[in-house]
Amino acid sequence: MTETAPAAAVLQDAVAPPPRHLIDAVVAAALAEDAPWGDLTCQALIDADQRATATITAREPGVLCGTAAIEAAMRLTDPRIRVAFPRTDGAVFAAGDTLAEITGPAAGILTAERTALNIAQRLSGIATLTRAFVDAAAGTRARITDTRKTTPGLRVLERWAVRCGGGSNHRAGLSDAVMVKDNHLALLAVDGPDALTEALRSARSRLPHTVHIEVEVDRLDQLDPVLAAGVDTIMLDNFAPADLAEGVRRIDSRALVEASGNVRLDTVPAIAATGVDIISVGALTHSVRALDLGLDFVAHRSATIDRGGQP
Incomplete structure:
Protein backbone atom coordinates (compact mmCIF):
# COMPACT_ATOMS: atom_id res chain seq x y z
CA MET A 1 0.00 0.00 0.00
CA THR A 2 2.71 2.50 0.97
CA GLU A 3 5.12 3.38 -1.82
CA THR A 4 8.83 3.58 -1.13
CA ALA A 5 10.44 7.00 -1.48
CA PRO A 6 13.27 7.36 -3.97
CA ALA A 7 16.64 6.72 -2.35
CA ALA A 8 17.77 10.30 -2.94
CA ALA A 9 14.80 11.60 -0.97
CA VAL A 10 15.49 9.60 2.20
CA LEU A 11 17.73 10.86 4.99
CA GLN A 12 18.10 7.47 6.59
CA ASP A 13 16.28 4.15 6.85
CA ALA A 14 12.60 4.63 7.61
CA VAL A 15 12.20 5.50 11.28
CA ALA A 16 9.74 3.29 13.12
CA PRO A 17 6.95 5.26 14.80
CA PRO A 18 6.01 4.82 18.46
CA PRO A 19 3.65 1.95 19.28
CA ARG A 20 0.22 2.39 17.72
CA HIS A 21 -1.63 2.57 21.04
CA LEU A 22 0.49 5.54 22.14
CA ILE A 23 -0.14 7.40 18.88
CA ASP A 24 -3.86 6.62 19.07
CA ALA A 25 -4.06 7.99 22.62
CA VAL A 26 -2.50 11.33 21.64
CA VAL A 27 -4.54 11.66 18.45
CA ALA A 28 -7.81 10.65 20.13
CA ALA A 29 -7.30 13.35 22.76
CA ALA A 30 -6.66 15.92 20.05
CA LEU A 31 -9.76 14.88 18.11
CA ALA A 32 -11.88 15.05 21.25
CA GLU A 33 -10.56 18.54 21.96
CA ASP A 34 -11.40 19.73 18.44
CA ALA A 35 -14.84 18.11 18.05
CA PRO A 36 -16.16 17.13 21.49
CA TRP A 37 -19.76 17.03 20.21
CA GLY A 38 -19.06 16.32 16.56
CA ASP A 39 -18.34 18.55 13.57
CA LEU A 40 -21.35 20.86 13.33
CA THR A 41 -20.39 22.17 9.89
CA CYS A 42 -20.20 18.71 8.35
CA GLN A 43 -23.32 17.56 10.17
CA ALA A 44 -25.23 20.49 8.71
CA LEU A 45 -23.89 20.45 5.15
CA ILE A 46 -22.12 17.23 4.13
CA ASP A 47 -23.83 13.90 3.37
CA ALA A 48 -22.39 11.31 5.72
CA ASP A 49 -21.85 8.92 2.79
CA GLN A 50 -20.37 11.35 0.27
CA ARG A 51 -17.03 10.09 -0.98
CA ALA A 52 -14.02 12.32 -1.56
CA THR A 53 -10.35 12.19 -2.45
CA ALA A 54 -7.83 14.56 -0.89
CA THR A 55 -4.09 15.07 -0.76
CA ILE A 56 -1.75 16.54 1.83
CA THR A 57 0.79 18.67 0.02
CA ALA A 58 3.96 20.40 1.16
CA ARG A 59 3.92 24.16 0.76
CA GLU A 60 7.60 24.42 1.71
CA PRO A 61 10.53 21.99 1.74
CA GLY A 62 11.34 19.86 4.76
CA VAL A 63 11.72 16.43 6.33
CA LEU A 64 8.64 14.28 6.80
CA CYS A 65 7.41 12.97 10.13
CA GLY A 66 3.92 12.07 11.25
CA THR A 67 2.50 9.58 8.76
CA ALA A 68 1.19 7.28 11.49
CA ALA A 69 -0.47 10.22 13.23
CA ILE A 70 -2.18 11.30 10.00
CA GLU A 71 -3.44 7.75 9.48
CA ALA A 72 -4.66 7.58 13.08
CA ALA A 73 -6.55 10.87 12.82
CA MET A 74 -8.39 9.62 9.76
CA ARG A 75 -9.01 6.08 11.03
CA LEU A 76 -10.23 7.15 14.46
CA THR A 77 -12.62 9.64 12.87
CA ASP A 78 -14.01 7.18 10.32
CA PRO A 79 -12.50 3.70 9.80
CA ARG A 80 -13.65 3.77 6.17
CA ILE A 81 -11.01 6.38 5.32
CA ARG A 82 -7.90 5.06 3.59
CA VAL A 83 -4.53 6.83 3.51
CA ALA A 84 -1.49 6.07 1.32
CA PHE A 85 1.90 7.71 1.74
CA PRO A 86 4.21 8.20 -1.28
CA ARG A 87 7.09 8.96 1.14
CA THR A 88 8.30 7.45 4.39
CA ASP A 89 9.06 9.27 7.61
CA GLY A 90 12.57 10.73 7.41
CA ALA A 91 12.24 11.53 3.70
CA VAL A 92 13.19 14.92 2.32
CA PHE A 93 10.43 16.67 0.39
CA ALA A 94 10.17 19.78 -1.75
CA ALA A 95 7.45 22.41 -1.92
CA GLY A 96 4.58 20.99 -3.96
CA ASP A 97 5.29 17.34 -3.15
CA THR A 98 2.38 15.09 -2.25
CA LEU A 99 2.85 13.61 1.23
CA ALA A 100 -0.44 11.73 1.65
CA GLU A 101 -3.31 10.53 -0.53
CA ILE A 102 -6.64 10.17 1.26
CA THR A 103 -9.91 8.58 0.13
CA GLY A 104 -13.15 7.98 1.98
CA PRO A 105 -16.11 9.82 3.49
CA ALA A 106 -15.70 13.54 2.89
CA ALA A 107 -17.17 14.47 6.27
CA GLY A 108 -14.66 12.30 8.11
CA ILE A 109 -11.72 13.71 6.18
CA LEU A 110 -12.87 17.25 6.93
CA THR A 111 -13.34 16.50 10.63
CA ALA A 112 -9.88 14.95 10.96
CA GLU A 113 -8.10 17.50 8.73
CA ARG A 114 -6.94 20.02 11.33
CA THR A 115 -5.81 17.45 13.88
CA ALA A 116 -3.86 15.51 11.24
CA LEU A 117 -2.22 18.67 9.91
CA ASN A 118 -1.46 20.16 13.33
CA ILE A 119 0.47 17.07 14.38
CA ALA A 120 2.21 16.44 11.05
CA GLN A 121 3.19 20.10 10.68
CA ARG A 122 4.78 20.21 14.12
CA LEU A 123 6.53 16.85 13.82
CA SER A 124 7.85 17.67 10.35
CA GLY A 125 9.06 21.01 11.67
CA ILE A 126 10.99 19.21 14.42
CA ALA A 127 12.44 16.69 11.96
CA THR A 128 13.49 19.47 9.60
CA LEU A 129 15.19 21.54 12.30
CA THR A 130 16.89 18.46 13.72
CA ARG A 131 18.33 17.63 10.32
CA ALA A 132 19.76 21.15 10.07
CA PHE A 133 21.57 20.66 13.40
CA VAL A 134 22.78 17.19 12.38
CA ASP A 135 24.17 18.64 9.14
CA ALA A 136 25.87 21.46 11.05
CA ALA A 137 27.69 18.91 13.24
CA ALA A 138 28.63 16.62 10.33
CA SER A 287 10.49 26.62 20.04
CA VAL A 288 10.29 24.93 16.66
CA ARG A 289 8.23 26.38 13.81
CA ALA A 290 5.58 24.12 12.32
CA LEU A 291 6.00 23.48 8.59
CA ASP A 292 3.36 24.65 6.15
CA LEU A 293 1.41 21.63 4.91
CA GLY A 294 -2.05 21.75 3.36
CA LEU A 295 -4.91 19.35 2.73
CA ASP A 296 -6.91 19.89 -0.45
CA PHE A 297 -9.75 17.94 -2.02
CA VAL A 298 -9.32 16.63 -5.54
CA ALA A 299 -12.16 17.76 -7.78
CA HIS A 300 -14.33 14.88 -9.03
CA ARG A 301 -17.97 14.07 -9.65
CA SER A 302 -20.09 13.50 -6.58
CA ALA A 303 -20.04 9.92 -5.32
CA THR A 304 -21.28 8.12 -2.26
CA ILE A 305 -20.09 5.21 -0.18
CA ASP A 306 -22.25 2.14 0.01
CA ARG A 307 -24.05 1.44 3.24
CA GLY A 308 -21.95 -1.68 3.80
CA GLY A 309 -19.06 0.52 4.87
CA GLN A 310 -16.74 -0.26 1.97
CA PRO A 311 -14.84 2.70 0.48
Whole structure:
Protein backbone atom coordinates (compact mmCIF):
# COMPACT_ATOMS: atom_id res chain seq x y z
CA MET A 1 0.00 0.00 0.00
CA THR A 2 2.71 2.50 0.97
CA GLU A 3 5.12 3.38 -1.82
CA THR A 4 8.83 3.58 -1.13
CA ALA A 5 10.44 7.00 -1.48
CA PRO A 6 13.27 7.36 -3.97
CA ALA A 7 16.64 6.72 -2.35
CA ALA A 8 17.77 10.30 -2.94
CA ALA A 9 14.80 11.60 -0.97
CA VAL A 10 15.49 9.60 2.20
CA LEU A 11 17.73 10.86 4.99
CA GLN A 12 18.10 7.47 6.59
CA ASP A 13 16.28 4.15 6.85
CA ALA A 14 12.60 4.63 7.61
CA VAL A 15 12.20 5.50 11.28
CA ALA A 16 9.74 3.29 13.12
CA PRO A 17 6.95 5.26 14.80
CA PRO A 18 6.01 4.82 18.46
CA PRO A 19 3.65 1.95 19.28
CA ARG A 20 0.22 2.39 17.72
CA HIS A 21 -1.63 2.57 21.04
CA LEU A 22 0.49 5.54 22.14
CA ILE A 23 -0.14 7.40 18.88
CA ASP A 24 -3.86 6.62 19.07
CA ALA A 25 -4.06 7.99 22.62
CA VAL A 26 -2.50 11.33 21.64
CA VAL A 27 -4.54 11.66 18.45
CA ALA A 28 -7.81 10.65 20.13
CA ALA A 29 -7.30 13.35 22.76
CA ALA A 30 -6.66 15.92 20.05
CA LEU A 31 -9.76 14.88 18.11
CA ALA A 32 -11.88 15.05 21.25
CA GLU A 33 -10.56 18.54 21.96
CA ASP A 34 -11.40 19.73 18.44
CA ALA A 35 -14.84 18.11 18.05
CA PRO A 36 -16.16 17.13 21.49
CA TRP A 37 -19.76 17.03 20.21
CA GLY A 38 -19.06 16.32 16.56
CA ASP A 39 -18.34 18.55 13.57
CA LEU A 40 -21.35 20.86 13.33
CA THR A 41 -20.39 22.17 9.89
CA CYS A 42 -20.20 18.71 8.35
CA GLN A 43 -23.32 17.56 10.17
CA ALA A 44 -25.23 20.49 8.71
CA LEU A 45 -23.89 20.45 5.15
CA ILE A 46 -22.12 17.23 4.13
CA ASP A 47 -23.83 13.90 3.37
CA ALA A 48 -22.39 11.31 5.72
CA ASP A 49 -21.85 8.92 2.79
CA GLN A 50 -20.37 11.35 0.27
CA ARG A 51 -17.03 10.09 -0.98
CA ALA A 52 -14.02 12.32 -1.56
CA THR A 53 -10.35 12.19 -2.45
CA ALA A 54 -7.83 14.56 -0.89
CA THR A 55 -4.09 15.07 -0.76
CA ILE A 56 -1.75 16.54 1.83
CA THR A 57 0.79 18.67 0.02
CA ALA A 58 3.96 20.40 1.16
CA ARG A 59 3.92 24.16 0.76
CA GLU A 60 7.60 24.42 1.71
CA PRO A 61 10.53 21.99 1.74
CA GLY A 62 11.34 19.86 4.76
CA VAL A 63 11.72 16.43 6.33
CA LEU A 64 8.64 14.28 6.80
CA CYS A 65 7.41 12.97 10.13
CA GLY A 66 3.92 12.07 11.25
CA THR A 67 2.50 9.58 8.76
CA ALA A 68 1.19 7.28 11.49
CA ALA A 69 -0.47 10.22 13.23
CA ILE A 70 -2.18 11.30 10.00
CA GLU A 71 -3.44 7.75 9.48
CA ALA A 72 -4.66 7.58 13.08
CA ALA A 73 -6.55 10.87 12.82
CA MET A 74 -8.39 9.62 9.76
CA ARG A 75 -9.01 6.08 11.03
CA LEU A 76 -10.23 7.15 14.46
CA THR A 77 -12.62 9.64 12.87
CA ASP A 78 -14.01 7.18 10.32
CA PRO A 79 -12.50 3.70 9.80
CA ARG A 80 -13.65 3.77 6.17
CA ILE A 81 -11.01 6.38 5.32
CA ARG A 82 -7.90 5.06 3.59
CA VAL A 83 -4.53 6.83 3.51
CA ALA A 84 -1.49 6.07 1.32
CA PHE A 85 1.90 7.71 1.74
CA PRO A 86 4.21 8.20 -1.28
CA ARG A 87 7.09 8.96 1.14
CA THR A 88 8.30 7.45 4.39
CA ASP A 89 9.06 9.27 7.61
CA GLY A 90 12.57 10.73 7.41
CA ALA A 91 12.24 11.53 3.70
CA VAL A 92 13.19 14.92 2.32
CA PHE A 93 10.43 16.67 0.39
CA ALA A 94 10.17 19.78 -1.75
CA ALA A 95 7.45 22.41 -1.92
CA GLY A 96 4.58 20.99 -3.96
CA ASP A 97 5.29 17.34 -3.15
CA THR A 98 2.38 15.09 -2.25
CA LEU A 99 2.85 13.61 1.23
CA ALA A 100 -0.44 11.73 1.65
CA GLU A 101 -3.31 10.53 -0.53
CA ILE A 102 -6.64 10.17 1.26
CA THR A 103 -9.91 8.58 0.13
CA GLY A 104 -13.15 7.98 1.98
CA PRO A 105 -16.11 9.82 3.49
CA ALA A 106 -15.70 13.54 2.89
CA ALA A 107 -17.17 14.47 6.27
CA GLY A 108 -14.66 12.30 8.11
CA ILE A 109 -11.72 13.71 6.18
CA LEU A 110 -12.87 17.25 6.93
CA THR A 111 -13.34 16.50 10.63
CA ALA A 112 -9.88 14.95 10.96
CA GLU A 113 -8.10 17.50 8.73
CA ARG A 114 -6.94 20.02 11.33
CA THR A 115 -5.81 17.45 13.88
CA ALA A 116 -3.86 15.51 11.24
CA LEU A 117 -2.22 18.67 9.91
CA ASN A 118 -1.46 20.16 13.33
CA ILE A 119 0.47 17.07 14.38
CA ALA A 120 2.21 16.44 11.05
CA GLN A 121 3.19 20.10 10.68
CA ARG A 122 4.78 20.21 14.12
CA LEU A 123 6.53 16.85 13.82
CA SER A 124 7.85 17.67 10.35
CA GLY A 125 9.06 21.01 11.67
CA ILE A 126 10.99 19.21 14.42
CA ALA A 127 12.44 16.69 11.96
CA THR A 128 13.49 19.47 9.60
CA LEU A 129 15.19 21.54 12.30
CA THR A 130 16.89 18.46 13.72
CA ARG A 131 18.33 17.63 10.32
CA ALA A 132 19.76 21.15 10.07
CA PHE A 133 21.57 20.66 13.40
CA VAL A 134 22.78 17.19 12.38
CA ASP A 135 24.17 18.64 9.14
CA ALA A 136 25.87 21.46 11.05
CA ALA A 137 27.69 18.91 13.24
CA ALA A 138 28.63 16.62 10.33
CA GLY A 139 32.19 15.37 10.28
CA THR A 140 32.50 15.32 14.08
CA ARG A 141 31.79 12.67 16.69
CA ALA A 142 28.95 14.68 18.23
CA ARG A 143 25.40 13.34 18.28
CA ILE A 144 22.51 15.80 18.32
CA THR A 145 19.91 14.93 20.97
CA ASP A 146 16.66 16.35 22.25
CA THR A 147 15.79 17.32 25.83
CA ARG A 148 12.76 17.11 28.12
CA LYS A 149 11.64 20.56 26.93
CA THR A 150 8.78 19.06 24.98
CA THR A 151 5.12 19.93 24.54
CA PRO A 152 3.17 18.36 27.44
CA GLY A 153 1.47 15.21 26.21
CA LEU A 154 3.38 15.10 22.91
CA ARG A 155 6.80 13.89 24.05
CA VAL A 156 6.52 10.43 22.52
CA LEU A 157 5.71 11.97 19.12
CA GLU A 158 8.27 14.76 19.33
CA ARG A 159 11.06 12.33 20.21
CA TRP A 160 10.03 10.32 17.14
CA ALA A 161 10.34 13.47 15.04
CA VAL A 162 13.88 14.05 16.33
CA ARG A 163 14.82 10.55 15.19
CA CYS A 164 13.23 11.19 11.80
CA GLY A 165 15.54 14.17 11.44
CA GLY A 166 18.62 12.05 12.13
CA GLY A 167 18.99 13.03 15.77
CA SER A 168 19.05 10.91 18.92
CA ASN A 169 16.94 10.90 22.05
CA HIS A 170 18.02 11.90 25.55
CA ARG A 171 16.28 10.30 28.54
CA ALA A 172 12.53 10.07 27.98
CA GLY A 173 11.67 11.23 31.48
CA LEU A 174 12.62 11.40 35.14
CA SER A 175 12.17 7.65 35.58
CA ASP A 176 14.75 6.67 32.97
CA ALA A 177 18.09 7.79 34.38
CA VAL A 178 19.76 9.73 37.17
CA MET A 179 20.54 13.25 36.02
CA VAL A 180 22.05 15.57 38.64
CA LYS A 181 21.49 19.18 37.65
CA ASP A 182 22.48 22.52 39.18
CA ASN A 183 19.72 22.56 41.79
CA HIS A 184 20.58 19.04 42.90
CA LEU A 185 24.23 20.08 43.22
CA ALA A 186 23.25 23.06 45.33
CA LEU A 187 21.86 20.59 47.86
CA LEU A 188 24.47 17.85 47.55
CA ALA A 189 27.64 19.95 47.53
CA VAL A 190 26.73 22.23 50.43
CA ASP A 191 29.37 20.48 52.57
CA GLY A 192 32.07 20.60 49.90
CA PRO A 193 33.30 18.58 46.92
CA ASP A 194 34.08 15.47 48.94
CA ALA A 195 30.48 15.32 50.09
CA LEU A 196 29.34 15.46 46.46
CA THR A 197 31.64 12.60 45.49
CA GLU A 198 30.40 10.50 48.37
CA ALA A 199 26.74 11.23 47.57
CA LEU A 200 27.22 10.15 43.97
CA ARG A 201 29.11 7.00 44.97
CA SER A 202 26.41 6.12 47.49
CA ALA A 203 23.71 6.58 44.86
CA ARG A 204 25.61 4.29 42.49
CA SER A 205 25.83 1.58 45.13
CA ARG A 206 22.07 1.65 45.69
CA LEU A 207 20.96 1.79 42.07
CA PRO A 208 20.65 -1.15 39.66
CA HIS A 209 23.76 -1.59 37.54
CA THR A 210 21.75 -0.74 34.41
CA VAL A 211 20.96 2.81 35.54
CA HIS A 212 22.90 5.60 33.84
CA ILE A 213 24.17 8.52 35.95
CA GLU A 214 24.76 11.94 34.43
CA VAL A 215 25.93 15.08 36.23
CA GLU A 216 25.71 18.65 34.98
CA VAL A 217 28.54 21.08 35.79
CA ASP A 218 28.90 24.73 34.88
CA ARG A 219 32.55 25.23 35.89
CA LEU A 220 35.73 23.32 35.17
CA ASP A 221 36.61 23.17 38.88
CA GLN A 222 33.55 20.95 39.45
CA LEU A 223 34.95 18.17 37.28
CA ASP A 224 37.30 16.44 39.72
CA PRO A 225 34.74 15.48 42.43
CA VAL A 226 32.33 14.30 39.75
CA LEU A 227 34.95 12.24 37.94
CA ALA A 228 36.05 10.71 41.24
CA ALA A 229 32.54 9.31 41.66
CA GLY A 230 32.76 7.38 38.37
CA VAL A 231 29.64 8.79 36.70
CA ASP A 232 28.67 7.81 33.15
CA THR A 233 28.11 11.20 31.50
CA ILE A 234 29.16 14.73 32.39
CA MET A 235 27.22 17.64 30.95
CA LEU A 236 29.20 20.83 30.41
CA ASP A 237 26.52 23.48 30.60
CA ASN A 238 26.94 26.87 28.90
CA PHE A 239 30.68 26.43 28.37
CA ALA A 240 32.54 28.49 25.78
CA PRO A 241 34.16 26.35 23.05
CA ALA A 242 37.65 26.74 24.55
CA ASP A 243 36.39 25.52 27.94
CA LEU A 244 34.51 22.67 26.28
CA ALA A 245 37.74 21.51 24.66
CA GLU A 246 39.52 21.73 28.01
CA GLY A 247 36.72 19.78 29.65
CA VAL A 248 37.00 17.05 27.02
CA ARG A 249 40.76 16.93 27.65
CA ARG A 250 40.37 16.65 31.43
CA ILE A 251 37.63 14.04 31.30
CA ASP A 252 39.85 12.04 28.94
CA SER A 253 37.25 9.42 27.95
CA ARG A 254 36.44 8.55 31.58
CA ALA A 255 32.85 9.57 30.88
CA LEU A 256 30.75 10.66 27.94
CA VAL A 257 30.83 14.42 27.47
CA GLU A 258 27.63 16.31 26.73
CA ALA A 259 27.46 19.98 25.75
CA SER A 260 24.34 21.98 26.48
CA GLY A 261 23.30 25.61 26.53
CA ASN A 262 23.66 28.35 23.92
CA VAL A 263 23.33 25.75 21.17
CA ARG A 264 22.13 27.32 17.94
CA LEU A 265 22.69 26.55 14.29
CA ASP A 266 25.41 29.19 14.16
CA THR A 267 27.19 27.91 17.29
CA VAL A 268 26.85 24.14 16.90
CA PRO A 269 29.78 23.67 14.46
CA ALA A 270 32.26 25.14 16.95
CA ILE A 271 30.72 23.18 19.83
CA ALA A 272 30.91 19.91 17.87
CA ALA A 273 34.52 20.59 16.90
CA THR A 274 35.61 20.50 20.56
CA GLY A 275 35.28 16.72 20.65
CA VAL A 276 32.16 16.39 22.79
CA ASP A 277 30.14 13.19 22.37
CA ILE A 278 26.65 14.65 22.68
CA ILE A 279 25.06 18.04 22.02
CA SER A 280 21.60 18.44 23.56
CA VAL A 281 19.35 21.04 21.95
CA GLY A 282 16.18 22.17 23.70
CA ALA A 283 15.18 24.29 20.69
CA LEU A 284 14.43 21.15 18.67
CA THR A 285 11.13 20.85 20.52
CA HIS A 286 10.49 23.89 22.69
CA SER A 287 10.49 26.62 20.04
CA VAL A 288 10.29 24.93 16.66
CA ARG A 289 8.23 26.38 13.81
CA ALA A 290 5.58 24.12 12.32
CA LEU A 291 6.00 23.48 8.59
CA ASP A 292 3.36 24.65 6.15
CA LEU A 293 1.41 21.63 4.91
CA GLY A 294 -2.05 21.75 3.36
CA LEU A 295 -4.91 19.35 2.73
CA ASP A 296 -6.91 19.89 -0.45
CA PHE A 297 -9.75 17.94 -2.02
CA VAL A 298 -9.32 16.63 -5.54
CA ALA A 299 -12.16 17.76 -7.78
CA HIS A 300 -14.33 14.88 -9.03
CA ARG A 301 -17.97 14.07 -9.65
CA SER A 302 -20.09 13.50 -6.58
CA ALA A 303 -20.04 9.92 -5.32
CA THR A 304 -21.28 8.12 -2.26
CA ILE A 305 -20.09 5.21 -0.18
CA ASP A 306 -22.25 2.14 0.01
CA ARG A 307 -24.05 1.44 3.24
CA GLY A 308 -21.95 -1.68 3.80
CA GLY A 309 -19.06 0.52 4.87
CA GLN A 310 -16.74 -0.26 1.97
CA PRO A 311 -14.84 2.70 0.48
